Amino acid sequence: MPETKNQIYEKYWSITLAYTDIHANRFRATLEAIVNFIDSNDVSQYDSKMYKKLQKVVGKANLLESTSLRKSINQFVKLGFIEYQLKSYHKDSKLFLEAKTNRKRETLFSKIVYENSSFNRDVTKNSKNREINFLLKTLEEVGKLSKEDIIALMIQDISNYPKGYLTREELNEAKQNAEEIRFLERKYNQVNHFRTILNKLDELVFVDDELYFEEDAKVIFGEELKREIRVRDNYLHILYKNQLKEESEEKEGKIKCMVELLDYPSLVASHIKPFIKAEDDEAYDPENGLLLSRNMDILFDQGYITFTGTGRIILSSELSDDLKKFLNGYGLKKNYLTSKRLNYLKYHRENVFKK
Numbered sequence: 155m156p157e158t159k160n161q162i163y164e165k166y167w168s169i170t171l172a173y174t175d176i177h178a179n180r181f182r183a184t185l186e187a188i189v190n191f192i193d194s195n196d197v198s199q200y201d202s203k204m205y206k207k208l209q210k211v212v213g214k215a216n217l218l219e220s221t222s223l224r225k226s227i228n229q230f231v232k233l234g235f236i237e238y239q240l241k242s243y244h245k246d247s248k249l250f251l252e253a254k255t256n257r258k259r260e261t262l263f264s265k266i267v268y269e270n271s272s273f274n275r276d277v278t279k280n281s282k283n284r285e286i287n288f289l290l291k292t293l294e295e296v297g298k299l300s301k302e303d304i305i306a307l308m309i310q311d312i313s314n315y316p317k318g319y320l321t322r323e324e325l326n327e328a329k330q331n332a333e334e335i336r337f338l339e340r341k342y343n344q345v346n347h348f349r350t351i352l353n354k355l356d357e358l359v360f361v362d363d364e365l366y367f368e369e370d371a372k373v374i375f376g377e378e379l380k381r382e383i384r385v386r387d388n389y390l391h392i393l394y395k396n397q398l399k400e401e402s403e404e405k406e407g408k409i410k411c412m413v414e415l416l417d418y419p420s421l422v423a424s425h426i427k428p429f430i431k432a433e434d435d436e437a438y439d440p441e442n443g444l445l446l447s448r449n450m451d452i453l454f455d456q457g458y459i460t461f462t463g464t465g466r467i468i469l470s471s472e473l474s475d476d477l478k479k480f481l482n483g484y485g486l487k488k489n490y491l492t493s494k495r496l497n498y499l500k501y502h503r504e505n506v507f508k509k
Contacts (some may be wrong), residue, residue: 162269166337167273167285167308171347172226176263176354177256181426184226186251187212188236189243199241205277208283215230224277233351234270238280244270264356286355291319299365304352305345306332335403339474346452362429380492386429390438395423397440405489411447413467413484422451428506441494444486453481460507461486465500 173181209223230236235247244266253259268286275281289307293299299307306328309319320328332338338345350360351366359368361375398410399421408416418429424446431435436442446454453459458470465486469478491499 161363162317165311166341166344167348168227168344169232169273169348169351170225170344172222174231174350174449177259182251184212185230185235185247188227188230189251192240192243194238197240197242200241203334204240218330225343228276231275232271232273233268234272238275238277239279259279260354261356263354267351267355268339283312285312286351288315289317289352291465292325293367295319296322296325297366297370301349301363302329302332304348304365308312308332308341308345308348309335309337316493320409339472339477342456342458343449346456350378377417387438391423394438394440394443395445398423398445401440401490402445405487409445411443411450412486412490413450414447416447420446420448421445422448424451426499428455428494431505436498441492442498443491450484452471454502457506457508459503460503462486462503463496463499465491468503468507469473472508 173184174486175181181328186240191211195204195207197204204259208227213223213229227236231238234244235250236243246262250259250262250266253262267325268290268489272283272284273285274283285307288310289299289304292307296303303325306325307457310328312318315324319360336490355361357368359366359371361371366374402412404411405417408417411421422445424444425432425437426442427436432439432442444454458473459481460468462468465488467485469481473481
């Protein structure tokens with residue numbers, strides 16, 4: 155039988171990505187440093203000194219604090235690239251590093267994650283749960299998974315389900331539990347990172363925020379699917395982000411988050427009208443974008459915040475009171491509110507924002 159609500163909450167699928175772009179140099183450089191470390195050291199007997207030594211190796215390349223170093227290493231253990239206690243690495247980890255194209259890299263990522271990921275495993279704690287396998291078998295059983303379904307799966311201890319999946323009835327009960335414990339409010343970063351992983355897996359596709367096997371989606375949506383799964387042009391996206399950076403620097407004197415006005419080392423080019431909904435002339439229009447910190451991007455992208463025509467922030471009723479209090483003073487300065495951006499923001503308020 156499923157566990158009580160408090161027990162379920164404690165055992166959620168814990169996955170936080172230090173780097174969300176598997177094609178980025180930092181993702182690959184960190185993995186390469188770990189693989190080379192395993193090749194160059196006696197890893198047959200694990201101890202804490204070995205882990206600290208590896209953190210120093212990764213830190214030299216990435217200049218991260220110790221907590222970030224642990225997160226950056228543990229993500230590869232959770233994703234299945236690296237084994238518990240650094241004993242070895244997946245047989246395809248080196249092939250991933252050697253891949254010359256994004257397409258091949260994504261296929262190898264899918265294979266490794268499917269075969270070997272376990273989200274409650276890290277360097278010092280083992281787990282044999284295969285959450286992705288459990289999710290895919292549930293998807294086979296129920297046909298499609300909404301965002302709420304995926305969140306409900308994330309609070310399940312899958313060892314309680316020997317058949318290896320949830321039925322629709324069990325999933326509906328789990329969704330109610332997730333709402334009662336306000337899991338999304340507490341762990342929206344984790345939810346967003348998990349969705350990032352699902353977005354990178356072969357043969358899966360999101361359509362209107364629901365997850366399908368791509369073959370099933372083709373049957374259901376036909377030609378409409380081509381629009382829903384618009385493929386991002388990486389070069390055009392770089393230009394799009396550069397234009398947003400230039401706009402921010404011109405107006406603030408430095409490249410800053412357009413809402414928090416802080417010069418974070420990493421900022422996200424966040425679409426106002428979602429990329430998959432945008433027409434061709436809107437997809438890379440910089441006025442259909444805001445340069446945001448990662449936390450602001452998650453809240454804006456998922457519809458928990460939006461902005462009025464004067465730039466005042468609007469907060470979803472689904473947010474906690476503490477978060478509302480924290481966010482209430484933010485907004486967009488008037489010099490960002492061009493006529494085209496106002497039209498995009500109107501779309502966001504009417505079609506993306508969760509009132």
